[in-house]
Amino acid sequence: MECTHRPQSTFVAIAVGLMLLLSGACSVGAATLHRSVGPEPDALDIHLAQSLSAVNVLRDLHLGLIGLDAKARLIPGVARQWSVDDSQRVWTFELDPQARWSDGAPIVASDFVAGWQRAVDPTTGSPVAGLLEPIQHARAIRRGERPVDSLGVVAEGPHRLVVTLEQPTPWFEELLTHPVMAPWPGQTQRFSGAYALVERLPGAHLRLEKNPHYIRAEQVALGEVMWHVIEQPSVELSRFRAGQLHITETIPPGRMDWLERELGTSLRIAPYLGSFFLAFNVARSPFQDQPDLREALSLVIDRERITRQVLGAGEQPAYALIPPSLPGWNPPEPFTTASKAARIERAQALYAQAGYSQDNPLKVELRFNTSLNHRRMAAAVGAMWREHLGVHTRLVNEEWKVFVTNRRQGRITQVVRGGWIGDWQDPANFLQLFVSDSPLNYTFWRDARFDSLMATAQTQSGQARMATLAQAEQRLIDAHVIVPLYYYVSRHLVQPNVNGWEDNLMDIHLTKWLSLE
């Protein structure tokens, strides 16, 4: 008898529960912003965090000397004003005496000194400390060759900070907006940003409440924000459609038509400071000393078809490395000025010159990390190479850790998926990947002229610097060590009742500039 009673009572409980929920109690509350953070942040320690998800949350929690407005433009942060000397190496920051930690204690210059010293201290093991390398002695300290207190940053009283750089660094102000440059809160949980962390459940969410001691608290509209950990874009979409999310981190690949039709008013697609390319390993056969072969493979790839039919989320076809949306940047002229037929004809001639033919086809491995978009892109590229040149392409899909290891070592790679998201809005941030001794140079291209141009650019400023960097990019493109494919776009779904959202090239959307209707 007991067995028959239990299921009945369970069913009754479920039915009653369902009826109670008919009121739609599961939709998002009006006072709290619910946004997706993507995967679980790896750390909330400003010196250890390196995932994009962690940095996005940290931007809500911490404020550096310089802040960002809704369009990611520079505005005063903890520093109310700053100046640089004639050498462009010594920066002086005047801190706002009103700046407070979330516990009410004043934020002082020594908090920055302590933080930056901790970041470059090799015992901290910070994966992002490289960002501080423009500061005097930072690199030597990271290598363990100098003491930590020799770092070029000095607190001259509680409200003045003097920073000495190794050399003029045009992007230094933008660098200061990164969380790794924020004041160090010590081992206590306190925050300098617009919000304070009040709850964190790994794999679920981070709950942030408005920091009442924030320097410009009156500008912050939302009292609470929930960052939800959601790994899958399709899950984000489900929760957005169910009214549980105001903002998604991205959108699922391959559903653009449907999204435009069903959620067009919520869809936010904008240029993003990133480019996607294929990289040849020029230190190994078959691409070593074969620029013509590399050019042939680049010429036959139809970028327009890839961006329109394979990706289809507004990505822009790329013929160079640096995104043309970068302010003040004039991209080199693309080779599409030649007709498609002429390009293919030239590619076939170059392919034949390299000693390959239909009877003796090039056999190549195209390596990429697991991602639906990467797989589709690789299949399309392989098909184009096959169609126009007869190349036999083997697609090699690897999980992330294996992929980055193989790509960095370069022992077995031929063509690999490459890409770069700009850390700051400067062309050198992209080009530095290809300097001969760069640890990120997985093409293994070594070019003295390119290195020299990059070194020259470091000593220049303004238009002269930009012209030198343009020459460096042209040198890279002419060497055909990479095949630029497309420029990234940022992709979000934003509910119509969210105000203050501004598309921007850095895809940074601080919660403090958002509000709900």
Added chain:
Amino acid sequence: MLTFSIKRLISAVPTLFLLITVAFFLIRVAPGGPFDSERALMPEVEANLAAKYHLDEPLIFQYGRYLWQIAQLDFGPSFHYLDWSVNDLIAQGWPVSLTLGGLALVLALLVGIPIGVWAAVNQNKAIDYTVMSVAMIGISVPAFVMAPVLILLFAIVLGWLPAGGWAFSFDRMVLPVLTLALPMVAYIARITRGSMIEVLHSPFIRTARAKGMPEKEILTNHALKPAMLPVLSYLGPAAAGVLTGSVVVERIFTIPGIGSYFVQGALNRDYTLVMGVVILYGMLIILFNFLVDLLYAWLDPRIRYEDLNEGGP
């Protein structure tokens, strides 16, 4: 029974030891390490990190150190989730997995067993075919199909339930529990039906019927207990599996259980996290198999602990 229990628990030690040893070395054989990322660390920084986590020591020393650590119930720091230790992650995630898995298990038993019995007593009738066909669908439809369908129906179209997210509340649990329970309901129903049909054709049941015992009494007092033996065999590993979370269900409903740590830990080369969840899973498997053996003896008087000592039924 006490001797049997002690012997079984002692025999679990080498099993667990073997599991720890194999898992420890296997995860380290995988290419790539915990600190590999797009931006390579400076050699000096990487050396510091390796020293901090003792990864610079010979593997056998690391193994010895790890054994000593877990003997003190310390699973070490997570290599990927730097703000947490593995103990923290399991302590926060396991109650969630345990709750969902436990509810799913209870639901599966409460629904699966009566359905199976019902189908068995109506063998080869329309009810039997219908129930078994539905059960087959339940087994065949994977969670990554069932979960989005449930979300689409109940969260997006009807708007009755949330599409995901976690809280210890009824509305957050309904869909994930249903997704977890449905295949188990189907399995248990099919196993119960098969077993019950076999028992109902046993000589002792025929004898009971010949003596005029009511059918209901035969079912509840005589047939049900022996018919549960195959269900129990299924329940041991199934319970260990469902109580340690499901990657698919946790991903789709964004539930902070420990199921996704199996996959994420392996992908991130988070050695300590992988070891933590593997050891937990292994311990549960051993525990549930032990409990199943004890329940066998309770359900079937023909089985004695002496038999179990010699290798089980």
